[in-house]
Structures are given as structure tokens and as C-alpha cells.
Amino acid sequence: MSNHTDMKKIADIVGVSIATVSRTINSPESVRPLTRKKVLRAIEDHQYIYNSSAADLSRKKTTVIGVLIPDAQMPMFGSALVAIQDNLQEKNYSIMVGNTKYNSNIEVKLLKQFQQRNVAGIIKTGFDATQSTLEKSIKEWGIPCIVIFEKLQNPNISYVGFDNYKAAFSATQYLIELGHKRIGLIVGPYTKQMRIRKRVEGYKAALEESNIKFNPEISIETNVGLLEGKNAMSRLLSLPEPPTAIFAAADRLAIGALRAATEMGFCVPEDVSIIGYGDIDVAAFCNPPLTTVRTPNYSCARKATELIIGQIENNTNTIFHYCMETSLIIRDSCIQYK
Amino acid sequence: MSNHTDMKKIADIVGVSIATVSRTINSPESVRPLTRKKVLRAIEDHQYIYNSSAADLSRKKTTVIGVLIPDAQMPMFGSALVAIQDNLQEKNYSIMVGNTKYNSNIEVKLLKQFQQRNVAGIIKTGFDATQSTLEKSIKEWGIPCIVIFEKLQNPNISYVGFDNYKAAFSATQYLIELGHKRIGLIVGPYTKQMRIRKRVEGYKAALEESNIKFNPEISIETNVGLLEGKNAMSRLLSLPEPPTAIFAAADRLAIGALRAATEMGFCVPEDVSIIGYGDIDVAAFCNPPLTTVRTPNYSCARKATELIIGQIENNTNTIFHYCMETSLIIRDSCIQYK
């Protein structure tokens, strides 16, 4: 005989059926106030702990949502977590996180875990063309899945993102307007990530629009990180004819680049301008403060959560496409080329 | 009739009992190789999805662990998440996160959620004396709970941390050795957080050891953030007789402080030295690179995960106390006082 308090026990104590206990928890309005009160009292007095696993099994549906991010250490993704929870908290949903490290094996494994745990919905950052299998399986799986931080081509997948192409275009254009012609690019693994590739395309398009020829020699693909940004910048500045401006398509790359410039004796922005991407919070605290593109991370994640909750509760699964605006945050790391 | 693949269905297909299917999943070695192979084949062919909720219910035990952090946006806590998952991944455990925002109401709510979901263990950062109720309930609850990033006084709670007192002591001492006597302090909400209070105590003890009187006027308690650090530093540097060195007991405070100094025309370290705390990754990329105390965040989280998994699997619940070493990382933001 279990000495552990379950619904049955509460029911016995109050002298009511187990169904009534369940009801006072899930739809209190459907039980007579007096009964309700007695049940709640017993729950309180006997420290009854509701068992979500059992409920999940019975309902064939959980109140857990799975969140997939590449790297919890990056503020951009951390803020997604915060936003999601801010929105979920009051509704008593829980968050299951997975850190993919940009590794699709890990991602697949985590998704499988989510699936086995029967999460009610998934919010993930980024979605690659190479993930068509994934697309198919999520479709069949039948739960809502929203991609954030990215504007997708694929009309079958919901997203709440921003236009990486446009944002990168405007950053590059800004540099061009300042008179720069030799504009270097330091960018993350765009060969793997669509969201990053769009930035490269935006950069190229802006150059082209101004009849500046794309120069692969001053364009570096690297992993995203402070050190990586620094290394890339060192290479760029060691060139016989270094760029006069750099578009670092991630703030952390920009911060690394800034460090490289400083250490090599280049003044920013006098000797070389640097524009970042993301407007992470330290960007404003760099020396000099970093001019960058602000992407609406928090609001994307928040909006996505709102939408997914809606879908879960109404048991719908329509496709949403939201594209939020980005903006140029002009600080002190870029200057007119003379 | 459900068209959804469950164990029963696989069993029927293979012509074996449901128990055998369960076995080939959970203890493959206990089933005849040929049978095993057939079952696995069917699982593969029919895209069977294991239902963890059901298993959890049956086992009365889950394989999810709850992680409580104050702010997912802070790299220190992000790295904990990463470390925990790195360790959990291969064992097929999942992580449920909760972001407390340093708010104990939220924390209590999240813990209750964890409890209802029947998590197998809890890893949390920080533990306050004010949380004695919590201590009691976790005790009764009976699952392992490990506090990280902190060395606790309370012998009843497991921790894997480091000695904040000692670390702060050594940071302050370093400043003193450099000849500073007027050493300011910018620190997080130590009135609320034990882990932060220890830093204040370490700071004071170091001063006292060198017969420097603690001066409350150059000591500021604030929330932890870049802007907060900047504001605090502005106040300090506006004093008629500003400090010649600052111990910012969190790197983000230090970075804010650095910014304030720069904007106010103070050179760091020539006019004022700044030492940080935490060695977050951008610290090395500041201008100047930040001298700071390195705390073993990743390894604490990793170790804690290892321990908690051990407890879960062996069904034990002993108390562990691990204290890791911190170290002084000397870079360029502090200089000899002349």
C-alpha cells in the first residue's frame, strides 16, 4: 500500500470520487463550490503532488515545449530562453532545452528525445534546407513547430524571424555610404546555416548595387566566436592592402575583430571601420561602442511562444510567417572613409 | 483502434510478447540475438516512437533533470546549461530549465513544476539561508539536489562550487599588493545572495588584513548588469577623491565600469585599475583586456551533473561537498599605484 498521496487518497479523505478531485484541479468551475473547497483543503493539508507524467499519458498530450538552440552561452539564444519562459510561466508549461552545438547529429537526437517525451510543440532557431527529412518528420509528427530568428523560403514551416538578407544589405550599404569600397566580410558558417548565408547574400547584393566587385580574398568564413573573429581580422589586416571597413556578421565576431585591430595598432574607426550584427548587450560597452544591426531577438521568441501556445490550446497547426524589422544602431565603430 | 505504433503493435508484428519488445529496448542483452534483431527491425520499419511518459509513470521515475538558473542571458549560467547537457546527452537524460530572475516566488513555482513532473534530480545555482523551507521540502521530496557555483555553510546540502570569499579576498589582495589603498567595490545584490555576500566579506577581510579601513562610501551594491556597472562607476569616479582601483565583483559590472571610466576620460589602468570576477569570455577581449578572477563554471556544472547522475542511477542521496579552485587571471586592467 503506497503511503504516497495520490488522487485516490485525496478522494477517500474527502469522501468523494477520484473524478471529482481531477475535476477540481482541471476545471474547478465544474464542481460545486463546497466540494471544491473541501478537496482543495485536503490537497493542501496532505501535500498532494499532482503527477504530470500520469496526466500526460492519459491525455496523450503534454504541457512541455521543446526548445532547440545552438549554444546556450550565446546571449542571443539565452534571451530566447528567457523570452519563452516569460511567456510560458503563468500558463504552467515547462521548457525542455536542447543545445545543438550546430551539430545536426545532436539536433536529430534531441528532436527524437522531444518526440519520445511527447512535447506539445517545438521552438527552434534556424532551419536548413538539408533538414528536409526533419521537415517531413515534424509534419507527420503533427505538433506545431516554429522556427525563430530566420525568415524561411519554405512556405510549409512557421517562422517568426527577421530578414537576414535585408539586414546585412543595410549594414553593408551603410559602410558604402560612408565611402568605403574595400569592405571585408567576416561571417559564420554560411555553408551550413541558411540564416547566415542570407547575410552573405545581402552583403554581396549591396556591393553589387554600388558596382563594387565582390572580393573573396577579404571575405572569411569561420565559426562564430570571439577568438575566431580576432583571428579572421588578423588575417585581413595583414593583407598588403587591408580592407578599410569590415562587416562582421555577428557581434561576437566583431568584438574579436575589434580586439585584433587594437592589438595590431589599428585605430577603430579611424584606420578601419567595423560594423557588427545582433546588437548583443556588450556591443554598446565596447571601446569604441559598436555600430551594429539590431535584431529583435526577444520579441521574436516571445511572439513565437504566444503563437505556439495558441496552436497547442486550440489544437490547430496552421503555418505562420512573421517577419520583424531590424534596425541599424549607429555608434562609434564606423567612420567616413577619406 | 489506434493506428499509432506502440509496443503492442511491434510485438504483434514480430510475433512476440510486449514484454520482449520492452526488453530489447531496455536490456537488449537479455534477449536472444535473433529475436532482438527482428524487434529492432520492426521498430525501424514502422517508425515506432517510444513513449517516455508511459515509461516514467510505470517506473515512478523519470530521466529528466531540472536546472534552475537566475538568468539564461548571463554567460556564466549559459555555460552551466551547456556543461550539464554535454554530460547528459549520451545518457539520454533531458533538461528542464527554469529561469528564476533572482525571484524566489518564481523559483518556488518552478520547483513545484519540477516536482509535479517528477524530475529525477535538481541542479541549481545558489542557495539562500532564506530558503530553509525549500531545503526541508527538497529533503522530504527525496531526490538529489546539487547547488553549484557556491560553497555552502549548510552541511545538509550538496554543492559543487568554489570559495567566493577566498576568490574575492585574493582579488582584493592583488590590488593591495599593487599599492592601492583606496579600493572601491561594485557588487551585486549581496543582501539577497549568499554567494555574493561572501565576495563582500572576502573584500573586507583583505582590506582589514592590510589595515585598510573599509569605506562604505566607495562601495556600491547594485543589480548585476553592464549598465548598472557603468552607473556605479560613474558615481565612484565623480567622488572628490575617487578610488584608485575597483573590485567589480562580476565581470559584467567590470565591463560597465570600464566603459564609464573611458567615457569620463579616465584611462584604465593608468588612472584607475579595475579587476573583475568570473572571467567570462569577453573579458579577454575588452580594451584593455580585463584582469579578473576565473571561476570554474563549466567544471562545476559538469562535476555536479556527473554526481547527480550517479545518485540517480544508484538510487542514493548522499551529500557531496566539492570546492574547486579559482585563479587570478592577470591581464591589463590593473597597474601598480604610484
Add this chain to the structure above:
DNA sequence: TTGTAGGCGTTATCAG
């Protein structure tokens, strides 16, 4: 408004 009872998909015990 309340009770009855079958079912959710696994695990685990006990035989065989």
C-alpha cells in the same frame, strides 16, 4: 454536479 470504469503505453514480477 458527481460517480463508474475503461484506457493511456510501459515496466516489472512471476511463471514457464
Add this chain to the structure above:
DNA sequence: CTGATAACGCCTACAA
């Protein structure tokens, strides 16, 4: 090594 079967704790028609 394999099978039958009773839990696990809750939800949800259906009935009263």
C-alpha cells in the same frame, strides 16, 4: 530467454 498480467496515477466518456 519469453509470456501473461497487474500495476503506475490520472483523464474522460457515459451514466446517474
